[in-house]
Amino acid sequence: MADSPVQKALVLLKCLAGYGEPIGVKRLAEDTGLNISTVHRLLRLLAEERMVSFDPQTRLYGIGADCIRFAISVLGGDSLAARVRPVIAELARTLQETCAYSVYEPDGFTKAIAAVERGPNPLGYNFDVGRRDGIHAGASGKAILAFLPDADIETMFKTVPLEVTAENTIVDPDALRRDIAEIRARGYATSLGERVPGAGFGIGAPVYGPDGRVVGSVVVTVPLFRWKKKNLGWMSKAVMDCGRVLSGIAAATASNGAGE
Known part of the structure; x- marks a missing residue:
């Protein structure tokens, strides 16, 4: 299990890259084993840096x-x-x-x-x-x-x-x-x-x-x-x-x- 914020962010990016399609927060939390609030927070930070993308219509995340x-x-x-x-x-x-x-x-x-x-x-x-x-x-x-x-x-x-x-x-x-x-x-x-x-x-x-x-x-x-x-x-x-x-x-x- 990843411990540091950097490790957790990398786990999320690897997970997103493996799907090949936009994914929701709940599935990301389930597949990575991370707390859903942690996933939310890290995705927001990654989105600010354009490392992940967010579709406001579908509420799904993808590689940025x-x-x-x-x-x-x-x-x-x-x-x-x-x-x-x-x-x-x-x-x-x-x-x-x-x-x-x-x-x-x-x-x-x-x-x-x-x-x-x-x-x-x-x-x-x-x-x-x-x-x-x-x-x-x-x-x-x-x-x-x-x-x-x-x-x-x-x-x-x-x-x-x-x-x-x-x-x-x-x-x-x-x-x-x-x-x-x-x-x-x-x-x-x-x-x-x-x-x-x-x-x-x-x-x-x-x-x-x-x-x-x-x-x-x-x-x-x-x-x-x-x-x-x-x-x-x-x-x-x-x-x-x-x-x-x-x-x-x-x-x-x-x-x-x-x-x-």
Whole structure:
């Protein structure tokens, strides 16, 4: 039995990682043998540090974006990093532009960049691993937002201030609802000057977990001076295909973790 707070926190993280899906406090307490009040307290602390995520709708906890980011940074072999990076790298080679994978943080309706691969062009868009943004703006964020349950979307509108970060940021809920409907219909999100003024044109697609819930997104961003509208068709297909591959990786990773 773990004695120190650090040991107990690590026990919780190991337990969460093994499930492969969000879990409630009661089950965590039962499976770890920790007091339920201790589990509550440690989960709150871990959530503050983004090591675990909390979904206010389901009241379930999962591995957080910063925990995933650390894993992607340091793990090798058959790890998530080894599986995600080659897929993102192949997309970057295919599209000749910078591509990134972000993980969804349901507790704050945010997403964090977990993996980045640059294209071959010396002048391209830069992403900082670990950067956190709201999901109401930009192709990577809206690719997550659009495929959340309607109840979650309405909760975001009621509880999260929609920050204006660039000239084309959409902060009107009705306008966002219309944009969401279009994204759902075509299967991918686009953005132009929503996150960073004049930075580029983005195309994003959702990534799903084994339970069918959106867990992240993949995005490509093309500098405005290189963007051509005629490329939208084949580039969006490539991004969506990548999203499906990453969804398969998420399911396989969860399955492998649950079987250990």
